[in-house]
Amino acid sequence: MYKIDILRRSFRSLLSAKARTLLTAFAIAVGTFALTLTLGASNGARNYGDTLIKNNFDPTELIVSKDKNFFSNTSSSQPQEYNPSFGNITSDTGNVRQVQMLNDNDLSRLGQINGVSTVRPAVSLALQYITRDGQRKYVATLQAYSAYKAPDLLAGNIPNKFPSRSIVLPEAYLSSLGFNNAHDAIGQTVRLAVKKQFDQSAALSSILSGNASSIASSLNSSSNSAELPFKIIAVTQKPSALIQPGSALYIYTSNTDLITLNDFTTTGSANFHKYLSAYIQVKNGTNIADLNAVQSKIKDAGYSAQSVIDTEKTLTQVINVLQGIVTVFGLIAVVASVFGVINTMYISVLQRTREIGLMKALGMHKKDINRLFRIEAALLGFLGGLLGSIVAAVMGTLLNPWISNKLGLGSARLLQFKLSQVVILIAVLIFVAILAGLLPARKASRLDPIEALRTE
Amino acid sequence: MITVNKLTKTYGKNDNEFVALKDVSFSIPDKSTVAITGKSGSGKSTLMHIMSGLDRPTSGSVVIGKTDLYKMKANDIDNFRANQMSFIFQSFFVEANQTCYRNVMLPLEIAKINITKRKSLVLEALKAVGLESKVYNLAGTLSGGQKQRLAIARAIVNRPSIVFADEPTGNLDTITGDKIMNLLFGLNEKLGSTIVLVTHDLDLAKRCQMQIHLKDGYIESKGKLTSKQLI
Numbered sequence: 237m238y239k240i241d242i243l244r245r246s247f248r249s250l251l252s253a254k255a256r257t258l259l260t261a262f263a264i265a266v267g268t269f270a271l272t273l274t275l276g277a278s279n280g281a282r283n284y285g286d287t288l289i290k291n292n293f294d295p296t297e298l299i300v301s302k303d304k305n306f307f308s309n310t311s312s313s314q315p316q317e318y319n320p321s322f323g324n325i326t327s328d329t330g331n332v333r334q335v336q337m338l339n340d341n342d343l344s345r346l347g348q349i350n351g352v353s354t355v356r357p358a359v360s361l362a363l364q365y366i367t368r369d370g371q372r373k374y375v376a377t378l379q380a381y382s383a384y385k386a387p388d389l390l391a392g393n394i395p396n397k398f399p400s401r402s403i404v405l406p407e408a409y410l411s412s413l414g415f416n417n418a419h420d421a422i423g424q425t426v427r428l429a430v431k432k433q434f435d436q437s438a439a440l441s442s443i444l445s446g447n448a449s450s451i452a453s454s455l456n457s458s459s460n461s462a463e464l465p466f467k468i469i470a471v472t473q474k475p476s477a478l479i480q481p482g483s484a485l486y487i488y489t490s491n492t493d494l495i496t497l498n499d500f501t502t503t504g505s506a507n508f509h510k511y512l513s514a515y516i517q518v519k520n521g522t523n524i525a526d527l528n529a530v531q532s533k534i535k536d537a538g539y540s541a542q543s544v545i546d547t548e549k550t551l552t553q554v555i556n557v558l559q560g561i562v563t564v565f566g567l568i569a570v571v572a573s574v575f576g577v578i579n580t581m582y583i584s585v586l587q588r589t590r591e592i593g594l595m596k597a598l599g600m601h602k603k604d605i606n607r608l609f610r611i612e613a614a615l616l617g618f619l620g621g622l623l624g625s626i627v628a629a630v631m632g633t634l635l636n637p638w639i640s641n642k643l644g645l646g647s648a649r650l651l652q653f654k655l656s657q658v659v660i661l662i663a664v665l666i667f668v669a670i671l672a673g674l675l676p677a678r679k680a681s682r683l684d685p686i687e688a689l690r691t692e
Numbered sequence: 693m694i695t696v697n698k699l700t701k702t703y704g705k706n707d708n709e710f711v712a713l714k715d716v717s718f719s720i721p722d723k724s725t726v727a728i729t730g731k732s733g734s735g736k737s738t739l740m741h742i743m744s745g746l747d748r749p750t751s752g753s754v755v756i757g758k759t760d761l762y763k764m765k766a767n768d769i770d771n772f773r774a775n776q777m778s779f780i781f782q783s784f785f786v787e788a789n790q791t792c793y794r795n796v797m798l799p800l801e802i803a804k805i806n807i808t809k810r811k812s813l814v815l816e817a818l819k820a821v822g823l824e825s826k827v828y829n830l831a832g833t834l835s836g837g838q839k840q841r842l843a844i845a846r847a848i849v850n851r852p853s854i855v856f857a858d859e860p861t862g863n864l865d866t867i868t869g870d871k872i873m874n875l876l877f878g879l880n881e882k883l884g885s886t887i888v889l890v891t892h893d894l895d896l897a898k899r900c901q902m903q904i905h906l907k908d909g910y911i912e913s914k915g916k917l918t919s920k921q922l923i
Contacts, residue, residue: 241801252789594785597746599774600802601767685746689781 237604246611249584250619256580257616263576264620264665265627267569271661272628274566276651278559284648285551293544294384296521298531299358301513302342303335304540323512337510345537346516351530353519356380356491357511359498364429364461366487368413376409378428378497381488391418392470398490402469403428406485410471418471426468428487430497431461433505462500466493516541570665574672577616581609581676585683592680593688606681613673614666621662629653694720694743694854694886699752701738701909712738714909716752720902722853725880725887727897730906736890737858739906743888744777744856745769756854774803777854778847780876782862784839788832792823792842795831799850817849818842820882821875837868841875848879854886861893873899 237245250257301307306325322334338346338357347355359380365373381398390407405413405421415421466489474484502508518530527543534541585592592605632651639650701713712735720726728736741747743754745761754761756776761769778799786795796814805813818824821841826834831842840860847855857876861869873896880887889900897903904914 237802238804238807245801248790248794590783590785591787594779594781595798595802596770597744597773597779598799598802599770599772599777601770604802686741689785 237600239607242604242608243611246608246615249588249608249612250615253584253587256583257619260573260576260580260616261620261623263573264570264617264669265624267566267571267573268621268624268661268665269628270566270569271563272625272653272658273632273651274559274562275657275661276628276632276653277562278555279652279654279657280648280650281555281558282552283652284645284650285548285555287648289544289548289551293547294382294515294517294521295544296518296527297384298516298518298527298534298541298543299513299547300338300346300516300534300539300541301335302338302539305333306335306513307540307542307546320506323507323510325512335512337507337512338514339511340509342539343511343514346514346534346539349530349533349537351519351526351533353517353521355517356515357495358513358515359494359511361430361494361498361501363487364431366409366413366426366428367463368424368426371414372412373429374409374412376428376487377485378403378494379486379488380491380494387475387488388473390471390473392422392468394470399467399469400490400493401464401466402489402493403466404470404472404488405468406472406487407474408484409487421468421471424468425465427463428466428497429461429463430501432503433501433507464497570668573620574668577613577669577672578676580616581613581673582679584612585609585676585680588680589683589688589691592683593685593691596683596685597689602681605683606677609677609680610670610673613669613677616673617666617669618662620669621665625653625658625661629658693722693755693757694888695753695755696720696739696743697753697755699739699742699754700750701735701742701747702750711909713742713749716906716909716911718904718911718914720886720888723880723884723886724902725877725889725900726902726904727889727891727900728904728906729891729897730912733908734906735909736906740856740858740888740890744779744854745773774799775850776852777856778850778852780840780843780847780855780857780860782859784836784843784863786831786834786839786842786846788830790831791828792818792831792834792845793827795842796846796849799846803850805850813849814845817845820848820879821845836864837872840864840868840872844872844876844879848883848885851883852885854888855880856888856890858890859892860889861891861896869893869896 299307303322316333319334319336321337323337324332324334326332343355343357346352361378363376363378366376367373381394381404383394383396387404389404392404394404403426405426407418410418410421413421413426415424472488499509502510516530516534518527520526521530524545531541531543595605596602632653636649636651639645640648643650696719697717699713699716700711703710703712716735716739728739730736738747742749745754748762753763756772759772761772764772787798793814796817797810800810800813815824815827818827821844823838823841823845826838826842831839834842840863843860847857855876860876861872864872876887877899879885887900889896891897902915905912
């Protein structure tokens with residue numbers, strides 16, 4: 237029998253038992269549905285992660301810390317000994333851990349490493365407030381502008397050399413500070429207020445020496461805070477959550493001004509000129525080999541360093557674990573459907589015993605009978621795979637905006653389907669279905685035609 | 693010519709041994725009609741199965757033309773059956789959920805007949821049995837007589853040299869059975885196939901050119917048999 241005739245006969249056989257075929261295909265479709273969604277979600281998560289990193293990290297930069305625990309997100313199960321010279325990091329879950337901080341000597345050492353272009357401490361300064369004449373005061377966060385971030389501007393422009401005493405204001409502050417629109421704000425002056433940090437150890441010493449009144453006078457002293465005028469040179473558009481999650485209220489200034497303000501707030505405290513991490517620009521950092529070489533040198537010097545690639549790896553690892561968990565559930569569904577295919581094929585063999593006997597009597601080879609049933613199983617796998625992936629794709633496409641909205645992903649889509657993956661998935665399901673059909677097919681091909689024809 | 697030579701078939705071993713055929717020999721000329729008769733358990737179905745290559749003898753041979761059936765490999769016997777033989781069964785064995793066209797197509801698919809020639813062969817066979825108006829009807833919707841005519845169409849579509857018919861009128865009323873046999877014998881004259889008929893039916897056996905009467909696995913008589921023997 238020609239293969240095409242066997243294929244047609246298998247197809248007709250499945251069509252003649254529509255309910256059984258559909259129910260078995262549905263069982264396969266459930267697993268396919270779960271696996272297609274898993275693949276779509278992991279594609280989306282990977283792309284989201286890639287975009288997130290691409291828009292937030294300069295690939296030619298390394299993030300350096302003096303403490304390897306800085307890059308660890310896991311909380312230790314053992315208590316950590318307190319060290320007054322260490323800085324505190326509070327995790328998302330509220331756990332506090334201490335890490336060794338970088339000082340000026342460290343920054344100087346790092347700057348002297350061969351291949352390092354520039355070193356800048358990573359500072360995110362919590363302003364006391366931002367205000368403008370006749371307007372209320374608002375809390376704000378000040379960050380150093382990096383050309384790499386290249387935010388979308390509503391008005392103004394940012395020169396290559398960021399001007400002194402200037403800021404880039406986020407759109408969100410416009411109406412709060414009394415501007416009609418972004419263009420109105422350009423060239424206008426706002427005032428940024430900073431306040432010195434409260435030095436707990438100094439206060440404790442004063443209290444122990446019976447000089448508590450000096451703390452109160454110190455806190456109230458006008459020299460403890462400063463309000464400085466800054467000129468607005470540009471207004472940034474509200475960033476997509478995809479580009480910089482949580483950055484909608486970041487005010488950007490030059491690195492020099494940021495450090496000056498940070499120094500003011502930390503003067504006299506244990507945190508003066510101490511930083512949790514620093515950004516190191518690598519000469520010719522687009523070259524991975526050069527980047528890795530500098531990273532190795534930094535590590536050899538006793539520091540921890542992470543590149544964008546490392547960050548990506550960490551993110552990918554998390555995605556892989558999540559993908560693995562969901563995939564296991566999908567595979568369990570597929571395995572369950574395999575038994576469905578075996579059952580269906582056995583029933584088919586039993587119901588068609590006389591047909592098999594007739595085909596054998598008419599001269600059909602054993603191998604062709606075997607092939608007939610294997611193709612039927614393959615068609616079941618194909619149908620189930622197609623059904624599951626189509627439903628997943630349609631549902632995913634319809635649900636994408638809702639999911640993005642709920643997860644705050646902006647215009648990004650979590651479920652991203654790739655045709656090549658779906659094709660491979662269906663091919664794998666066909667193969668699995670063929671494996672499931674092997675035993676029933678073997679039974680059919682081995683039927684004695686005389687006995688088969690006698691079957692009632 | 694079909695030559696059956698010293699055919700023996702036993703089932704089981706030692707105390708459970710059952711001899712279904714004992715030293716059966718005969719010859720059937722080409723294009724003739726032969727009836728194999730006998731009581732239930734006489735070995736007539738076993739003989740038909742061995743003659744058609746569906747079962748293997750314990751000893752002896754079946755030579756069709758110049759081909760010794762049991763000197764061939766299983767696949768070659770299948771091919772031989774696909775090209776030279778066909779079957780008509782008491783229970784019709786039509787695929788109820790397929791059209792008449794698809795039912796008659798089956799032997800052509802198995803024999804790997806050129807796809808371009810198939811349609812005309814199927815339509816011709818259906819016309820020969822008077823089912824030209826039922827080509828695309830489902831086989832399950834046909835009457836018993838029509839189903840057997842469909843089975844005959846399926847049996848003649850690949851122009852076999854031998855047609856084995858196992859109680860072809862067993863499930864039909866007398867009038868319909870007569871019509872079917874008239875059709876079968878008419879096709880034998882027209883197409884020149886050898887018809888090997890396994891039957892209990894006295895009148896049907898009488899219409900064949902030769903009768904082989906089996907009793908307990910032996911040939912009790914062969915040639916033109918008496919009505920008494922046929923009973």
